[in-house]
Amino acid sequence: MPDAVSSSLPLWQILLLIVFLLLALAAASQALRCLFRGQSSEEDRDWSVPPLEASKGRSFFHSWDVRCKIIALVGFSFLVVSLDHLSLAFGALTVSMVALIAARIPFSRALMRLTAVAAFVALLLVIMPVTVPVHPGDRLVVLTEKQWLVFNLRGLDLALTIGAKAMAVALLMEPLLGTAPLPITLHGLSRLGVPKLFGQMVLLSHRYLYVFQEEAGRMATGMRVRGFQRSSGLSNLRVFGSFLGMLFIRSFERTERVFSAMQARGYHGAFPEPETKTLSCIDVLLAVLWLLAGTCLVLADRLMQ
Amino acid sequence: MHIADGVLPLSVTLGGYLAAGLVAALKVRKVRQEELPKLAVVTSAFFVAGLIHIPLGPTSVHLLLPGLAGVLLGSSAFLGIGLGLVLQSLLLQFGGLTVVGANTIMMGLPALACGWIFHRFKKTGRWRQMLLGGLMGGLGVVLAALGLALLLVSGGEDFWGVAQIALLAHLPVIIIEGLITAMTVGFLARVKPELLLTPHHFRSESPHA
Known part of the structure; x- marks a missing residue:
């Protein structure tokens, strides 16, 4: 050296x-x-109720058209991860912090x-x-x-x-x-061309995740009550294995019941769509500005070399 | 272990999305459309299982479960794992939004391999299935760790050291995961063997609808 x-x-x-x-x-x-x-x-x-709901704040993020919001923020993220210099990465971090404060969540x-x-x-x-x-x-x-x-x-x-x-x-x-309910965000995603199926599956597993989390919690409580103590012995791993096995048996069985219930309520492979707003000029302008900011960061990054 | 935002070069993250999208599109064709909601519900069980921490000496490890996903979901495992990683990124920030594609390739392909091997060689017999399940549990983590190291190395020689240490850190996880998967498969073989019977659970007519 x-x-x-x-x-x-x-x-x-x-x-x-x-x-x-x-x-x-x-x-x-x-x-x-x-x-x-x-x-x-x-x-x-109640843990079976999903927490990823919109906060009720009022900010321009809340009223921003969801499609523009997705394009602007996801596009900005991809631009940010391609930065190479520390100073500009901190610049991007500052932009994100300002956005977080502006979103009032x-x-x-x-x-x-x-x-x-x-x-x-x-x-x-x-x-x-x-x-x-x-x-x-x-x-x-x-x-x-x-x-x-x-x-x-x-x-x-x-x-x-x-x-x-x-x-x-x-x-x-x-x-x-955090500034729009998850179904609306996913619907916006599907209007941008992502297959509808994707949004549906995310919604469904997001909902049942909390159900299974509660179920796992109940099973863990049952184990504790019967004198189970966490440690890393081999016999303990056997208990963990059975615990997981039981969780999967219950989930597979519940899956069948959920699907029957969905069919009984007329499920045809599509959920009812939420109402949509029309796109305004300001929405698009904001998205363009946001992406421009990201592009400026990347340009500055390349020029610094 | 999931990769966070900003580690991989842009070409690798975009390539990861492209590759994951292609594999997912191939796999979706193999699954009947109306079975996909079921896959979504089962995925949430895997998500919850991945949050369980197993005590290991003074610390604890959380399960990755690519092997078990392959065993239980067969060729739908890739879709399930991709969905699970999207949720982990959206809800918990485990793995960044821009690297979901690369992470899905890293975890999903091992799951497919494990599922294929398990259903090819499982035959019958509880002990045989248990042993094979354990091997697949370990193999899943080995392959995922190798994938992680490969992805890290794509960032250039600066990441060689990180990749080596990441590989080493997975060694205890391989053992734990293998043992747990063996126990889980053994339990399922005893209590509900039909879950291990149908390799393409979501393709065939469901046995207990």
């Missing part, structure tokens, strides 16, 4: 840094978890999405600086004189860029999905 710029830090400082970083991450995730626990236990809600669900992404990003942040191959011109931080552990700042930059892009897209999911 003759051309690489390197600077050295004593080993104990680096170790301390890592420990601090891990502690901070653990504390943050714990705090978030407490936050969610507190919120979900407050409202003792509860922050908790966006936070849940961020924690789901954060685990993956944290993994990359730890692994990539150590494993990225060294190119000429990279800035390295060498620990101790023996050079057995080298931090490549280019890897850190890469991981941060990925993290910012992932979070930018994750934050857009709430304005996309």
